[in-house]
Amino acid sequence: MSLTLHGYRPSVYTRAARLALAEKGVAYDLAEVNPFAPEPAAGYLALHPFNRVPTLVHDGFVLYETGAITRYIDRAFVGPALQPADPRTLARMDQIIGIVDAYVYWPLVRQVYVHAVAMPRRGQSGDHREVQSGLAAAAKVLAALEALLDAQASEPAFLLGSALSLADLHLVSMMAYFVEATEGAAMFAQYPKLQKWFTTLSTRPSFVATDPR
Numbered sequence: 601m602s603l604t605l606h607g608y609r610p611s612v613y614t615r616a617a618r619l620a621l622a623e624k625g626v627a628y629d630l631a632e633v634n635p636f637a638p639e640p641a642a643g644y645l646a647l648h649p650f651n652r653v654p655t656l657v658h659d660g661f662v663l664y665e666t667g668a669i670t671r672y673i674d675r676a677f678v679g680p681a682l683q684p685a686d687p688r689t690l691a692r693m694d695q696i697i698g699i700v701d702a703y704v705y706w707p708l709v710r711q712v713y714v715h716a717v718a719m720p721r722r723g724q725s726g727d728h729r730e731v732q733s734g735l736a737a738a739a740k741v742l743a744a745l746e747a748l749l750d751a752q753a754s755e756p757a758f759l760l761g762s763a764l765s766l767a768d769l770h771l772v773s774m775m776a777y778f779v780e781a782t783e784g785a786a787m788f789a790q791y792p793k794l795q796k797w798f799t800t801l802s803t804r805p806s807f808v809a810t811d812p813r
C-alpha cells in the first residue's frame with residue numbers, strides 16, 4: 601500500500617488531513633509542496649490543478665479538497681470512526697466544515713494570522729486594515745460556533761458533543777493560528793465553550809505530533 605500526502609507543514613488544511621491520518625493511526629509519507637512558492641512545484645499541477653495543498657495519493661487514487669480527503673481517510677481505513685452515523689449529527693459536522701471553509705479560513709488565517717503574526721515574524725509589515733477586517737468577520741463566526749456549542753445539552757468536549765469528529769480536526773489548526781495574534785487571543789477569550797474545546801483539542805497527541813514547528 602502506498603499513501604502519500606502532498607502538503608506543506610505550516611498549512612492549516614494540510615494539518616487537518618494529517619490530523620485525520622494521525623487519529624486513524626495510518627502511516628503515510630508527507631511530500632513537501634509549498635503552494636506559496638513563486639512557481640508551482642514540478643509536476644504538482646497534474647495532481648492539483650489549483651495548486652493548493654493538500655493532495656492525497658492512495659495507490660494511484662488522487663484526491664484533493666481537504667473535506668473530501670478527510671472523509672475518505674475515515675472511510676478507507678480502520679480505526680476510530682471520525683464521522684457520526686446519526687443523520688442530524690452528521691449534517692452538523694458537514695455544516696461546521698462548511699462554515700470553516702467559507703467563514704473561518706480567510707479572516708482568521710489569511711487576514712488576522714498572516715498580517716498580525718506571520719508577516720511581522722518574517723520582518724515584513726502586515727496590513728493593519730486586513731487585520732481589522734479579519735477581526736470583524738471573526739467575531740461573527742466565533743459567535744456562531746459558540747452558539748452551536750451552547751445548543752448542546754451538556755458540556756460538550758467536542759464540536760458535536762462527546763465524540764471527536766472531522767469537524768474538530770478541520771477547525772483546530774485555524775484556531776491555533778488565530779490565537780497566536782494578540783487581538784485574536786483577546787477576542788477568543790470571550791467564548792468560554794470554544795476555549796474549553798480548544799484546550800481539549802490542542803493537547804491531543806495528534807495535535808502535538810502535527811505541530812508545524
Ligand SMILES: N[C@@H](CCC(=O)N[C@@H](CS)C(=O)NCC(=O)O)C(=O)O
Pocket residue numbers: 611612613614635636651652653654664665666667
Ligand atoms: N479548498 C481547498 C483549500 C486548500 C488551501 O487553500 N490551502 C492553502 C494552504 S492552507 C493553499 O494551498 N494556499 C495556496 C494559495 O492560496 O495560493 C481544500 O479544502 O483543500
